[in-house]
Amino acid sequence: MPDAPRPRSGAALVVLAGGVGGAKLAHGLQAHLDDRLTVVVNTGDDLERHGLLVCPDHDTVMYTLAGIDNREWGWGIAGETFAASEMLARYGEPTWFRLGDRDLATHIVRTRRWRDGERMTPIALDLQSALGVRARILPMTDAPVRTQVLTDEGWLGFQTYFVGRHQEPEVLEVRFEGIGSATATPEVLAAFETADAIVVAPSNPFVSVAPILAVPGIRAAIDAARGRGVPVAAISGIVGGRAIKGPADRMIASLAGEAPTAVAVARRYVGWVDLFVLDAVDAELEAAVRDLGFATLVTDTMMVDDATRARLAGAVLDAVGPTTGTTSMV
Amino acid sequence: MPDAPRPRSGAALVVLAGGVGGAKLAHGLQAHLDDRLTVVVNTGDDLERHGLLVCPDHDTVMYTLAGIDNREWGWGIAGETFAASEMLARYGEPTWFRLGDRDLATHIVRTRRWRDGERMTPIALDLQSALGVRARILPMTDAPVRTQVLTDEGWLGFQTYFVGRHQEPEVLEVRFEGIGSATATPEVLAAFETADAIVVAPSNPFVSVAPILAVPGIRAAIDAARGRGVPVAAISGIVGGRAIKGPADRMIASLAGEAPTAVAVARRYVGWVDLFVLDAVDAELEAAVRDLGFATLVTDTMMVDDATRARLAGAVLDAVGPTTGTTSMV
Numbered sequence: 001m002p003d004a005p006r007p008r009s010g011a012a013l014v015v016l017a018g019g020v021g022g023a024k025l026a027h028g029l030q031a032h033l034d035d036r037l038t039v040v041v042n043t044g045d046d047l048e049r050h051g052l053l054v055c056p057d058h059d060t061v062m063y064t065l066a067g068i069d070n071r072e073w074g075w076g077i078a079g080e081t082f083a084a085s086e087m088l089a090r091y092g093e094p095t096w097f098r099l100g101d102r103d104l105a106t107h108i109v110r111t112r113r114w115r116d117g118e119r120m121t122p123i124a125l126d127l128q129s130a131l132g133v134r135a136r137i138l139p140m141t142d143a144p145v146r147t148q149v150l151t152d153e154g155w156l157g158f159q160t161y162f163v164g165r166h167q168e169p170e171v172l173e174v175r176f177e178g179i180g181s182a183t184a185t186p187e188v189l190a191a192f193e194t195a196d197a198i199v200v201a202p203s204n205p206f207v208s209v210a211p212i213l214a215v216p217g218i219r220a221a222i223d224a225a226r227g228r229g230v231p232v233a234a235i236s237g238i239v240g241g242r243a244i245k246g247p248a249d250r251m252i253a254s255l256a257g258e259a260p261t262a263v264a265v266a267r268r269y270v271g272w273v274d275l276f277v278l279d280a281v282d283a284e285l286e287a288a289v290r291d292l293g294f295a296t297l298v299t300d301t302m303m304v305d306d307a308t309r310a311r312l313a314g315a316v317l318d319a320v321g322p323t324t325g326t327t328s329m330v
Numbered sequence: 331m332p333d334a335p336r337p338r339s340g341a342a343l344v345v346l347a348g349g350v351g352g353a354k355l356a357h358g359l360q361a362h363l364d365d366r367l368t369v370v371v372n373t374g375d376d377l378e379r380h381g382l383l384v385c386p387d388h389d390t391v392m393y394t395l396a397g398i399d400n401r402e403w404g405w406g407i408a409g410e411t412f413a414a415s416e417m418l419a420r421y422g423e424p425t426w427f428r429l430g431d432r433d434l435a436t437h438i439v440r441t442r443r444w445r446d447g448e449r450m451t452p453i454a455l456d457l458q459s460a461l462g463v464r465a466r467i468l469p470m471t472d473a474p475v476r477t478q479v480l481t482d483e484g485w486l487g488f489q490t491y492f493v494g495r496h497q498e499p500e501v502l503e504v505r506f507e508g509i510g511s512a513t514a515t516p517e518v519l520a521a522f523e524t525a526d527a528i529v530v531a532p533s534n535p536f537v538s539v540a541p542i543l544a545v546p547g548i549r550a551a552i553d554a555a556r557g558r559g560v561p562v563a564a565i566s567g568i569v570g571g572r573a574i575k576g577p578a579d580r581m582i583a584s585l586a587g588e589a590p591t592a593v594a595v596a597r598r599y600v601g602w603v604d605l606f607v608l609d610a611v612d613a614e615l616e617a618a619v620r621d622l623g624f625a626t627l628v629t630d631t632m633m634v635d636d637a638t639r640a641r642l643a644g645a646v647l648d649a650v651g652p653t654t655g656t657t658s659m660v
Contacts, residue, residue: 051442081413087435091460101431105417108434112381130421 011196012036013317018208019045019057020074020245021237022201023064024303028313029199030065030135031306037135038191039065040218042203043120044140044147044176044211045158049097050088052107053114056159057208058124058137059106066131074245077102096164121185138191140212143182147207148175158207167247170254176211184217192221197320200234202301204248205268206255213272222272231320233275235301235312236262240281244302263288270294275319277301341526342366343647348538349375349387350404350575351567352531353394354633358643359529360395360465361636367465368521369395370548372533373450374470374477374506374541375488379427380418382437383444386489387538388454388467389436396461404575407432426494451515468521470542473512477537478505488537497577500584506541514547522551527650530564532631534578535598536585543602552602561650563605565631565642566592570611574632593618600624605649607631 026039042057063069070076080100089095113123119142147158151169243249249260258264262282266289276294279301297319303309356369376385393399400406410430419425443453449472477488481499573579579590588594592612596619606624609631616626627649633639
């Protein structure tokens, strides 16, 4: 069971995150900020499997912040087993989206409460609390939003493309089904209102960050925070011309017609991000990023273990510190 | 995958069954009858757990007929694991009704199709088919029926009493919630119409057999079969004054005010059963059972392994044979 809520002290930070990259950065930030961290997580890659509601980005962040993520695989829960999945296959269920036995419990509890009419946000917070997560992970919206990608095979659900088709088809267009009916939740709006800094994780700009920005109310909330002097930093998920994980590099080529560089990522964030963080291997791109109007931080952004996660998080906190009083944050 | 349907040959048999006792007898009968066996199974002890629809009697019979039942425990699936259940407990879910990882897959598939509006019967038949079951196991009705027992703690759902309270409270009354809106399915009615014999498994008369009989249309279908000369046999689940498994002996005392004997079981079946099967240890009760108007068969009814299951089944088939042409059945 989690400890009782502690009095808030020091500065609060909101991070916008997708799956693995967002989870690692959030984990590093949580090491510094504990319960002063709020993660607003993409829900565009949520999907239903076997009648159960699965929220891959939320759960990746949750398992990571709970310290039970499977680092060997890069997804799922440490020590996971697949007995139920094997039986589902025996019943003829398509199991290309592989769900472990422990992971299934998350989806079962979530689905029961969701079908009973509860909002996604309190359900998510209770799951996190049960696993002892100190930060808060907020779904970007309670409404169902489903990211779809146009390929030469037609429109595919995001996970069909990402897991089922191994990200092989070229992505020609992205849309967020349901986004028009979505609204920012009171919890997300309150997090932005009380934020002392906002950080965009090194997640995919097109399918992790863009859906969060597209939720009606969120961009306005970020703009309002910036109007109060709250800095917004973003970390490039493209390092040395390649995505650290996933298809972001190929999407930059096919969707933006650009070479996949940190500059191309920065271009997606013009107008709402102040500070752009590049990896040291991309130091020669710093000037081009500055030309786009960003302040810059060049540092080692590879998060390969707890220490490097915390180090990058600390460097970002230091960089947004002059405005927000980092000393009390870290 | 199951084989293609084979032409029916020889006589067909319908068995009325609850859980473990019914499953064992059905398994013995399947050894003789293969796909000429239909099991009409109690659904009164179905329940929802974690938002999933669980059908304990159906699944016990299904796993047993599929040969994957866990004989060491007397319930569930051989080699079963409980990783999901442990995670459900971590989320604060009550897990007194323990669901294994493989078993969960059954409930997940069933629940998905059921929420999509499908009838329980085709869902059940597909599950059985996927596991290679040769006989057909038909839910007694597609409608939700929930057996409840009145105790000094008030009315309890059947599984709350049976599993949650370890059958400890005295049962003062039994009711089948929803039975008034239930109807016999076309599949169940067709099975009785084409049956050459009907057998009542050594299941609990009050909470396994009675709910089946209470489904509007089933008693009439049995009466119609008897009118055509179809024999109905029943096997006592009380042997030597004690229930082989479960609380039937205590229910006979508390509900019928009788000593728990095979005679008391037989009394429950007066008027719709022709042949009553007693265990050899109860041979001295044969005359009393005959006095109630039954033909009798005295034989070893304990089913401790495949051989004794098949032996009892064969003895029952022989006993109903003169009317139904057993020779072609076995």
